[in-house]
Amino acid sequence: MIRSMTGFGKAEKDCGAPHCHITVETVSVNRKQLDLRLNLPRELAAMEPELRSKVAKKVGRGSVSVKINCDFHGGETAAAVNLPLLRSLVRTALAVRDEFGMVGAVDVAGLMRLPGVIDEQDVDRCSEELSAAVGAALDDALDAMTAMRDREGEALKADLCSRLDLLKKLLDNIRPLTAAIPVRLKEKLMEKLASGGLPVDMNDDRMLKEVLFYADKNDTTEEVTRLDSHFAQFMKFVDSAEPAGRNLDFLLQEMFREITTLSNKAGTPEISPLTVAFKSELEKLREQIQNAE
Numbered sequence: 001m002i003r004s005m006t007g008f009g010k011a012e013k014d015c016g017a018p019h020c021h022i023t024v025e026t027v028s029v030n031r032k033q034l035d036l037r038l039n040l041p042r043e044l045a046a047m048e049p050e051l052r053s054k055v056a057k058k059v060g061r062g063s064v065s066v067k068i069n070c071d072f073h074g075g076e077t078a079a080a081v082n083l084p085l086l087r088s089l090v091r092t093a094l095a096v097r098d099e100f101g102m103v104g105a106v107d108v109a110g111l112m113r114l115p116g117v118i119d120e121q122d123v124d125r126c127s128e129e130l131s132a133a134v135g136a137a138l139d140d141a142l143d144a145m146t147a148m149r150d151r152e153g154e155a156l157k158a159d160l161c162s163r164l165d166l167l168k169k170l171l172d173n174i175r176p177l178t179a180a181i182p183v184r185l186k187e188k189l190m191e192k193l194a195s196g197g198l199p200v201d202m203n204d205d206r207m208l209k210e211v212l213f214y215a216d217k218n219d220t221t222e223e224v225t226r227l228d229s230h231f232a233q234f235m236k237f238v239d240s241a242e243p244a245g246r247n248l249d250f251l252l253q254e255m256f257r258e259i260t261t262l263s264n265k266a267g268t269p270e271i272s273p274l275t276v277a278f279k280s281e282l283e284k285l286r287e288q289i290q291n292a293e
Helices: 042-058 083-099 108-112 128-179 181-195 205-216 221-239 245-266 272-289
Strands: 007-015 020-029 034-039 062-072 077-081 118-122
Touching: 007 128, 020 128, 034 042, 042 062, 042 128, 062 128, 083 108, 128 181, 128 221, 128 245, 128 272, 221 245, 245 272
Parallel strands: 034 062
Antiparallel strands: 007 020, 020 062, 077 118
């Protein structure tokens, strides 16, 4: 299965106890491993491990950002003011004002909004109903994001299959050219030996074995066969029910290795442009697969 790592999802829920409106937004982009970032209100801090586990069950890899907002309305809230801190802040503000000859009153209300000055003690905000509502909203947002990733994945799959067809055509053009390499190398070696004053006795089995061994070292049948096998495996991964990004990435590395070996063995003017084109298409495939989960 091909699923894109790019997606967005949003969900909203209302909770009765405490009274609040929950909004969850999930965004994912490509990354080799799962990189999860949670932006939670402090009321949900205790839920972080549970929420992380929920995301990890639905997302295999990618950089995922989850933002959860709880808009509380109604309910009881007690506030404790840190008076020593507030007094210190006011005195400091007055001193700075006088030092620089500034005019105007100190904004006490603004100072009270600074972290640590007011400690709101939420009453009944971490209820089971809130936890359930947040979990349900996150599930809905993840499902929406996954649906978008699946739609993107269908387009990505079509592109990958198209590029694989091109690789098959290139290999079909390379195949007949490589089949004649051992024979051509044997003939070339025999000509060089003869021109160097070292004619080969066709009845000398040892010499003929050495010539054949040299020619067979440049036989590319194994590389061509492995590439055919990799093509078949590629389609199995693409059509499987599991995310295939990592497997395809590894398979492309193997294809690069086989075509490089084939190119080094062949080294003929007819084959070199084809292997260069093959590698170019492999690189384009690799870039596309970087966005597949």
